[in-house]
Amino acid sequence: MLTTRDLTVAYPTGGPVLHAVTLTLPGPGVHALIGPNGAGKTTLLHTIAGHLTPTTGTLHLHGHDVTGWRPETAVRAGVALAPQGRRLWPSLTVAEHFAATQPGGGRPDQWPIDDLLDMFPTLTGRLGHRAHQLSGGEQQMLTIARALRTAPQLLLADEPTEGLAPIVADQITTVLRELPARGVTVLVALPHVTAAAQVADTIHVLAAGHLLGAAPTGAAASAALRRHLTLTHPGDDPAEPDL
Numbered sequence: 001m002l003t004t005r006d007l008t009v010a011y012p013t014g015g016p017v018l019h020a021v022t023l024t025l026p027g028p029g030v031h032a033l034i035g036p037n038g039a040g041k042t043t044l045l046h047t048i049a050g051h052l053t054p055t056t057g058t059l060h061l062h063g064h065d066v067t068g069w070r071p072e073t074a075v076r077a078g079v080a081l082a083p084q085g086r087r088l089w090p091s092l093t094v095a096e097h098f099a100a101t102q103p104g105g106g107r108p109d110q111w112p113i114d115d116l117l118d119m120f121p122t123l124t125g126r127l128g129h130r131a132h133q134l135s136g137g138e139q140q141m142l143t144i145a146r147a148l149r150t151a152p153q154l155l156l157a158d159e160p161t162e163g164l165a166p167i168v169a170d171q172i173t174t175v176l177r178e179l180p181a182r183g184v185t186v187l188v189a190l191p192h193v194t195a196a197a198q199v200a201d202t203i204h205v206l207a208a209g210h211l212l213g214a215a216p217t218g219a220a221a222s223a224a225l226r227r228h229l230t231l232t233h234p235g236d237d238p239a240e241p242d243l
């Protein structure tokens with residue numbers, strides 16, 4: 001459904017951060033993007049979501065060239081970002097977050113709030129609470145629920161378990177795993193393969209702005225990915241210790 005081809009991205013203040021990244025999400029499922037801090041995971045997700053414009057390369061969604069699109073166009077097309085660090089509106093309540101989030105463009109289909117609350121029952125008792133009054137886990141749930149409110153086909157979830165207690169992280173992971181059955185493909189950025197293996201069907205490895213390889217989750221696939229990494233970057237393999 002989504003393909004980036006030779007995507008190079010730079011911030012105005014510096015040189016390229018992503019180098020000729022070619023990534024394909026063939027279809028439904030949960031796909032993980034892993035790599036150490038600074039690898040470029042957030043930059044790639046922001047580029048797909050239209051917050052950054054690539055210097056070179058292309059982005060295709062369902063075969064259509066959408067390179068350089070704007071964030072609101074991406075949302076209308078069914079691509080939603082749950083950003084790293086949550087980026088909620090601190091003084092708005094949970095209910096106000098839902099009310100303020102529209103897919104736009106006259107697209108009528110929104111996820112009903114009741115469905116979102118079924119996925120995140122904890123938020124039911126928090127509808128009148130302001131975002132800054134929520135726990136970290138609740139804030140993360142709201143971040144994902146707000147993104148789902150726009151009825152996306154593709155959810156970009158950037159480090160959704162960062163800083164959370166394991167039991168809360170597991171709740172988030174469980175919800176992400178359920179999304180493909182509801183018609184939502186997920187691309188989730190995570191720090192390492194251990195976290196990715198719990199949630200993802202395929203794992204893409206990014207290091208220093210280069211996509212090193214991708215493989216289905218599982219022991220055999222990990223071995224294949226390890227071989228690929230060894231062939232691609234002999235003696236220089238930042239992802240290897242995690243595999």
Ligand SMILES: Nc1ncnc2c1ncn2[C@@H]1O[C@H](COP(=O)(O)OP(=O)(O)O)[C@@H](O)[C@H]1O
Binds near residue numbers: 040
């Ligand atoms: N707004 C920015 N301006 C300049 N450089 C940035 C900016 N945001 C991130 N970078 C740089 O881009 C690189 C990739 O960052 P990022 O995409 O946040 O990686 P990750 O999400 O994998 O930790 C890092 O070297 C980071 O310092």
Ligand SMILES: [Mg+2]
Binds near residue numbers: 042084158
């Ligand atoms: Mg990041």
